Amino acid sequence: MLKSAIPIGRLFGIPLRLHFSWFFIFALVTWALATSYFPDVYQEWSLSASIITGVITSLLFFGSVLLHELMHSVVAIASGIPVKSITLFIFGGVSEIAEEPSNPKIELKIAIAGPLTSILLGGIFWAIFYLIPASFEYIVAVSFWLGLINLMLGAFNLLPGFPLDGGRVLRAILWWRSGNLRRATRWASNAGRGISFFFIFGGIWLIFQGPEWWFNGLWLAFIGWFLGNAAVGSYRQLTLQQMLQGHAVSEAMTRDCITIQQNITLNELVNEHILPTGNQCFVVADGDHVKGLITLKEVKAIPSTEWASKKIIEIMVPLEKLRQVRPDEDMARVLKVLTEEEIGQLPVVEGGSIIGMISRENLLAFINIRDKLGM
Numbered sequence: 001m002l003k004s005a006i007p008i009g010r011l012f013g014i015p016l017r018l019h020f021s022w023f024f025i026f027a028l029v030t031w032a033l034a035t036s037y038f039p040d041v042y043q044e045w046s047l048s049a050s051i052i053t054g055v056i057t058s059l060l061f062f063g064s065v066l067l068h069e070l071m072h073s074v075v076a077i078a079s080g081i082p083v084k085s086i087t088l089f090i091f092g093g094v095s096e097i098a099e100e101p102s103n104p105k106i107e108l109k110i111a112i113a114g115p116l117t118s119i120l121l122g123g124i125f126w127a128i129f130y131l132i133p134a135s136f137e138y139i140v141a142v143s144f145w146l147g148l149i150n151l152m153l154g155a156f157n158l159l160p161g162f163p164l165d166g167g168r169v170l171r172a173i174l175w176w177r178s179g180n181l182r183r184a185t186r187w188a189s190n191a192g193r194g195i196s197f198f199f200i201f202g203g204i205w206l207i208f209q210g211p212e213w214w215f216n217g218l219w220l221a222f223i224g225w226f227l228g229n230a231a232v233g234s235y236r237q238l239t240l241q242q243m244l245q246g247h248a249v250s251e252a253m254t255r256d257c258i259t260i261q262q263n264i265t266l267n268e269l270v271n272e273h274i275l276p277t278g279n280q281c282f283v284v285a286d287g288d289h290v291k292g293l294i295t296l297k298e299v300k301a302i303p304s305t306e307w308a309s310k311k312i313i314e315i316m317v318p319l320e321k322l323r324q325v326r327p328d329e330d331m332a333r334v335l336k337v338l339t340e341e342e343i344g345q346l347p348v349v350e351g352g353s354i355i356g357m358i359s360r361e362n363l364l365a366f367i368n369i370r371d372k373l374g375m
């Protein structure tokens with residue numbers, strides 16, 4: 001998720017990025033402000049005044065979202081947890097915090113920092129709104145809307161469903177009470193799913209409340225859907241991480257990788273190696289010397305009409321371009337790499353040669369068997 005993002009700079013050493021979906025929401029918010037909100041409240045404004053105010057307000061709004069994320073990250077870094085990046089996307093912002101907090105107190109501090117920032121910002125904007133003379137109409141208009149939206153943002157994020165900030169607070173409390181992170185995560189993410197269903201049904205109900213509501217309804221249902229997915233996904237991810245932690249790659253990797261010679265054609269590869277064995281991944285070698293790797297993915301990328309003439313050396317992934325792991329590496333790390341880079345498998349390399357492969361399936365099978373044996 002959120003791979004295709006544009007770097008826009010750094011703050012406190014944290015890379016800031018814009019996901020391409022952010023441009024859509026930025027345009028949407030600006031458009032809604034410029035063509036509907038401001039013209040409704042201030043009928044005498046010219047169109048260009050509405051547009052300029054809309055753009056500025058929208059930028060300040062996303063600046064507020066960024067500040068919310070930045071405070072999560074600053075507290076995380078102060079607690080010794082590195083932050084990889086902050087990304088703004090269609091549903092707001094995410095701080096990519098490199099690891100799970102080691103205790104509930106840290107989790108609570110990181111989680112609460114964001115919504116508190118939003119509420120504080122809301123307060124500041126509303127203070128400006130009340131203190132500024134009414135003749136500064138543009139500042140009055142902008143500060144009122146920003147105050148409202150920041151307070152709403154703070155309140156929304158405090159809803160007690162994981163992975164929302166409020167859900168993290170709930171998880172921290174349950175974790176602290178029970179001493180069991182996994183169980184706490186399960187409860188908090190169930191609460192997250194409950195909230196997501198509520199949003200989805202609320203959204204669908206809203207869609208049928210008339211033409212002026214359908215978009216808000218659709219949006220609410222969309223957020224609910226996203227939230228539900230995130231709740232289930234993050235619980236699953238954590239469970240996997242915990243079960244894999246402390247186990248080396250060598251415990252689950254496939255050792256009997258088939259080595260094939262670099263000069264055979266794709267036709268030969270498919271008919272003599274893939275179809276008879278069901279194997280999907282092959283080490284490509286020149287004699288005893290390993291050159292690279294070829295998987296179904298590379299084969300599928302070539303039209304079958306060219307299979308008779310193409311040699312596998314031409315389409316394999318060369319060894320130096322492959323992301324590799326060592327046999328003694330932790331499986332939890334490997335899962336992270338596979339998930340983040342969206343790849344199916346990694347070669348296990350020791351002393352410059354491929355001694356095995358580790359795939360998502362290997363990891364799942366490892367967990368499955370241990371689960372069945374009650375380990």
Ligand SMILES: [Zn+2]
Nearest residue numbers: 114115157165
């Ligand atoms: Zn937050």
